[in-house]
Amino acid sequence: MSKTVFTFGKLAAAAGLFLLLRPSSGFSQTNQTASPKLPVAAIPQTLTAETLDAVIVTVADEPVLLSELQQAVFQITNRTTKLNALGKLTGGTLSPKDAEMILEQLINQKILSLRTRELGLNLSEDELDSEIRGFLQQQNISEEKFQELLKAEGQSVDSHRDEFRKQVETQRFIGRVIRPLVSVTDDQVRGFYLQQTADREKSQLVRLRSLMIDIPSGLSSDELQSKRKHIEAIRRDIDTGRPFAELVQIYSEAKNALQTKGELPPKPLNELPEKLRDRIKGKTPPLVVGPIDLGTSVFFFEYLGTELGDQKEYERLKPQFEAKLLDIKFRERLDEYLRTERNKVKVNRRNIRFVR
Numbered sequence: 001m002s003k004t005v006f007t008f009g010k011l012a013a014a015a016g017l018f019l020l021l022r023p024s025s026g027f028s029q030t031n032q033t034a035s036p037k038l039p040v041a042a043i044p045q046t047l048t049a050e051t052l053d054a055v056i057v058t059v060a061d062e063p064v065l066l067s068e069l070q071q072a073v074f075q076i077t078n079r080t081t082k083l084n085a086l087g088k089l090t091g092g093t094l095s096p097k098d099a100e101m102i103l104e105q106l107i108n109q110k111i112l113s114l115r116t117r118e119l120g121l122n123l124s125e126d127e128l129d130s131e132i133r134g135f136l137q138q139q140n141i142s143e144e145k146f147q148e149l150l151k152a153e154g155q156s157v158d159s160h161r162d163e164f165r166k167q168v169e170t171q172r173f174i175g176r177v178i179r180p181l182v183s184v185t186d187d188q189v190r191g192f193y194l195q196q197t198a199d200r201e202k203s204q205l206v207r208l209r210s211l212m213i214d215i216p217s218g219l220s221s222d223e224l225q226s227k228r229k230h231i232e233a234i235r236r237d238i239d240t241g242r243p244f245a246e247l248v249q250i251y252s253e254a255k256n257a258l259q260t261k262g263e264l265p266p267k268p269l270n271e272l273p274e275k276l277r278d279r280i281k282g283k284t285p286p287l288v289v290g291p292i293d294l295g296t297s298v299f300f301f302e303y304l305g306t307e308l309g310d311q312k313e314y315e316r317l318k319p320q321f322e323a324k325l326l327d328i329k330f331r332e333r334l335d336e337y338l339r340t341e342r343n344k345v346k347v348n349r350r351n352i353r354f355v356r
């Protein structure tokens with residue numbers, strides 16, 4: 001891929017435009033030229049092999065030209081795929097489904113352009129000059145070198161200037177309208193980290209509090225009856241909402257119950273007894289379960305929650321996972337916004353079917 005496409009692709013990503021196009025093969029952002037406004041009546045009912053250009057979609061009064069779509073297909077596939085007037089794709093590996101997504105992207109861009117103008121976020125010529133100079137400085141490219149790169153690609157400075165304007169204006173719009181709606185909490189980042197971890201059950205440690213009633217072999221009937229009464233009393237107190245830590249200190253027969261209030265060292269879910277694991281898996285803490293027979297004892301457990309097995313590793317990776325989650329939330333918000341706005345705007349599309 002050439003330097004020019006790479007640098008403008010980076011700008012498009014910063015503006016969030018890449019979210020509007022998500023074909024399966026992950027193509028780069030296109031460079032488009034501005035389109036003249038044409039009346040809706042100029043849209044042909046059908047496209048023929050002799051069609052040189054035509055309005056194939058109108059978004060309100062904004063047209064999408066066949067030539068725009070052809071150029072988008074050509075640029076996004078790094079000049080490997082061409083689209084003729086009948087919708088036939090030749091060269092490269094772009095699928096008809098991907099071509100459909102490119103057209104959808106162009107429609108979405110028209111909608112964003114309309115809303116950008118309505119909010120008065122358009123760039124003045126001086127602002128555009130400043131943005132371009134700043135961008136070239138950031139990429140360490142001189143204006144002369146930039147013009148050479150464009151010429152080598154057969155592109156003009158004016159066409160890229162128009163595209164740059166569109167992208168920066170859209171970036172302004174997204175910063176004003178979409179970004180303020182996107183946020184994530186620490187709990188969401190932590191949950192996302194756990195979802196993405198290869199071995200989630202080992203990365204997540206379960207925190208528990210236990211209450212043990214020991215029932216060794218050889219007890220007399222009176223002793224067994226006393227144990228059963230304790231178990232029933234514990235059940236009733238749990239049902240009334242009495243704090244489990246208090247019940248541990250009253251009833252638990254574990255040696256260190258008074259000191260620890262029944263808290264156990266955190267363990268991975270897959271290391272817990274199956275009877276206990278089945279009772280808490282997928283449940284939301286705090287939760288008390290029991291009685292559960294384990295060996296010669298009866299247990300009640302309070303599920304307190306989870307913590308990360310390697311907190312230091314999580315803290316190291318947290319910024320990356322937070323950025324990924326924000327990106328996902330941003331995509332969802334932008335998609336939601338575009339769906340809503342598309343229902344408000346009249347989109348008139350002529351029949352074009354993409355084929356190989």
